[in-house]
Amino acid sequence: MYRTKDSSSYLKTIKKILEVLEQLQGSQINLEAKYTLADELELVDKSYRYLKLFLPETNEKVDSILQNIRDETKQLEHLVLLPSHRDFYDKQILLDGKKLTVIDWDTFAMADPTLDFGNFTAHLKLRALQFPDLAPIFNKAEKLLEEKISGRERKHTKT
Numbered sequence: 001m002y003r004t005k006d007s008s009s010y011l012k013t014i015k016k017i018l019e020v021l022e023q024l025q026g027s028q029i030n031l032e033a034k035y036t037l038a039d040e041l042e043l044v045d046k047s048y049r050y051l052k053l054f055l056p057e058t059n060e061k062v063d064s065i066l067q068n069i070r071d072e073t074k075q076l077e078h079l080v081l082l083p084s085h086r087d088f089y090d091k092q093i094l095l096d097g098k099k100l101t102v103i104d105w106d107t108f109a110m111a112d113p114t115l116d117f118g119n120f121t122a123h124l125k126l127r128a129l130q131f132p133d134l135a136p137i138f139n140k141a142e143k144l145l146e147e148k149i150s151g152r153e154r155k156h157t158k159t
Contacts, residue, residue, distance in 0.1 A: 007137045014141040016100055017093060017120070018148055025082040025113050033109035035086060037076055040112075044069060076112065084111035089123035117149045 048066050052059050085092070086107035094101040121142055128138035 007140065010137050011140055011144065013095065013100075014144055018144065020100060020102065021088070021116055021148075025084070025116075027083055029083045031083060031108065031110050034081060035084070035107075035109040035111040035115075036081070037073055037079075037112065040115075041070070041073065079112050079114075081110035082113040084109060084113065084115050086111055086115060086119075088116035088119050090120070090127065091123075114149050117145050121145045121149070 044066070048062050052062050085102065085105065086109060087104060088102070092102055092104050094103060124138045124142045124145065128135040128142075131138075
């Protein structure tokens with residue numbers, strides 16, 4: 001999907017992907033499987049424990065980063081859970097002409113509605129590093145995703 005130098009068609013594809021995510025998260029599907037912020041933090045804790053074991057010289061910095069993550073996520077505890085792919089990025093999307101198919105649904109669950117957008121954004125950042133000549137296209141696509149994330153955060157918070 002990202003091997004194009006045509007910025008216009010790539011951005012059209014990104015917009016189509018955003019529409020698919022909007023449809024998914026706007027659906028009335030209510031899944032039994034739930035993936036909460038606590039689940040994500042548990043995963044982060046586990047990763048940091050391994051990092052500290054392998055790189056003990058980073059312990060102080062790792063502890064500080066982990067505390068910052070905890071502090072920042074406190075404001076996210078009131079998000080409404082919506083259907084989420086949970087592993088959404090460019091390689092999970094098959095394109096055949098105008099037809100778009102999302103694959104790999106094994107982590108599908110009710111989750112933070114910004115999870116898919118954030119994961120996709122992180123992969124765009126990675127692609128910009130991997131393919132510097134295409135970085136301007138990825139940066140434009142990333143801005144589209146960030147705008148969508150901002151709008152969704154305001155829209156899907158419990159009051």
